Amino acid sequence: MNLFNVYPLFDITPVTAKDVYVFDEKGTKYLDLYGGHAVISIGHAHPEYVKAVSEQVAKIGFYSNSIQNPLQVELAEKLGKLSNCDEYELFLCNSGAEANENALKIASFHTHKKKVLAFKNSFHGRTSAAVVATDNPKIIAPINAQQEVNFVDFGDLESVEKILTQNKTCAVIFETIQGVGGLDESTTAFYQGLEKLCKATNTLLIADEVQSGFGRTGDFFAFQKHKITPDVISMAKGMGNGFPIGGILIHPKIKASFGLLGTTFGGNHLACAASLAVLKVIENEKLMNNAKEISNYFIKNCDSISQLKSVKGRGLMLGLEFDFPIAELRKKLIYNHHIFTGSANNPNLIRILPSLTVKKEHIDLFFDALQQEL
Template identity: 35%
Template sequence: MELAENYRELDARYYMPAFSRTTEIVRGQGARLWDAEGREYIDCVAGIAVCSTGHCHPTVVEAICEQAHELIHCSNLFYVPHQAELAEKVVEISGLVGGKAFFSNSGAEANEGAIKLARLATGRKKFVAFTHSFHGRTMGSLAVTHKPAIREPFEPLEPACTFVEYGDLDALERAFDGDVAGVIVEAIQGESGVIPAPEGFLEGIRACCDRHGALMIVDEVQTGMGRTGKWFAFQHTQAQPDILTLAKGIASGFPMGALVARKGLEFKGGEHGSTFAGGPLACAAARATISVIEELLPSIPAKGARFADGLAAWNPRQVGLMIGFTVGERCAEVQQYCAEHGVIVNCAADGNIRLVPPLVITDEEIDAAVGVINEALGR
């Protein structure tokens, strides 16, 4: 207890209070976490869809350690170990045949890159995004993020962006004015509480972009890397983006993001860059992560269905291992009860509980977590 209290005092004195937190997590393994006081939790958040292969997966740990003994960093002025092989694999799983990848350090950076590339490719300046969207907190990604509470304090923002109702194709059509470079969309809105796109919505966006000469950017930062039972959520539809962004689950917690652009779309010399992006450790972690997810992928639909069946009384929205359900004003209360009883869940926007557990979570852990969540909701 003394260690945790001292740590809280240190944090309060020296770290900007941008986060609300009460617990110090010190160890993780698989889908389990332990705090500084020794309490054990089933983790149904996974660092917000980041720890895709669970905490400290041995294959990923070994890859990072082996690479750390060889080379931790070298500039992108040189060929980076594993970078080209990883790019090949990421393009392959994206299905964007003939496409190319560019690596970043986060999802927000990946979306910044997508914004830049769309402007370069089209010569246009504006974007269209959707209500309740979230694309990051850097200035460009924030400009296409809808939530007023986090966007408005930083206005004016660039690029100029028109927001239309998520799912409304007629409103999207009306938003085009001849200077729209791209439309950016989440196939499932994660921060809003796991809101899947209506049937035919992505296909409709694709058709609108084709009619108006704009690029379709699909943000799969949260939904990608096997989370929905396919490598990417757009692969559940017939639509294919011009630019795909990803991050979170790509490297099991090592900071990394990426964008993949279709054939013919690419940054040329001097048009984009990054000191740390796609470094040796990140690429090693990502390659190992993908190898683990390849084995896990067939199991994701059944695990997601097990969650949905167990929580059926609360009408969950579920695609693979993304599960959301609305509890309204009780959200914080439910989250706290679950934590006190050994299960970590997340309050997303608008009174929604979001579950995005590690892909390695077992049936026994799902059943235990569901039991606690049902207790919390039934009180």
């Protein structure tokens, strides 16, 4: 049997990894400044993480959500404390797409409306409603198109108001910093205006923090810089440091009932142990502070790159935009210098999404390689 061929693959086969490095089957060492799409938050094979997952799987790895699981309670308490979102309630699932799917579903249940408002250049996942709220017609199948989504320009409050006042929209879903779209972030006035319009029209405000959450921007969630209170917050990627886990934080004004949401694997014992280890390391090693410090250092180094058009993003969710396509440059960084970086919908932008443990010496290696290739 062959694999279903949907991924263009680089000719690299990682077999081991440690902190910000991965090693292939030949022993070649690669600097990982992409973290597998921002998934690796506390470094590959962090000792605390390995210990927590290993000890948990030796006890019990999984049972259904029909029994008590104290690890879920512990995770909710720890997450609430570290994120300063204590007032929210936690529902656990398996991925970012599933988190957004549940966020949109709960918005429709709560408001009894069915349309969604999203923003151009967005990415929210590949499941039924999440994929239609993603601004990419190529990945929307006919069966998905039954969902009704309005797209407006990111930052256009006037268009948002025109749509919401029609009273047909259950949710506005937004990325504080658009990940796949190319690291664009709007203004505080825009996000606060969104919140005000949603409150006035009985529309839920969903903050998609799947990529930007768990400390990546230097704040626990990227929206917190803008002093807003979303009704639902979705999260996933950095939440488990590679173990599949996602979740939504739900404002207490939204009431739970038995059967409203559900999942087989979500919130299993192993997933909770993995995420608890991530939170412990983020807190103990002050990784949100490190994200800010290394971000400042990275941005200062950008002054040395004359070909650079702009620097986008915040914390360790960064983009380097040039005035030429970067596909070949990324290949040279991988094959000539053994450095992983990411791409975006913007063909001229390199994405930088390293582990929050990254150090200045690693940034130096990247800029040395970049200058050589440019």
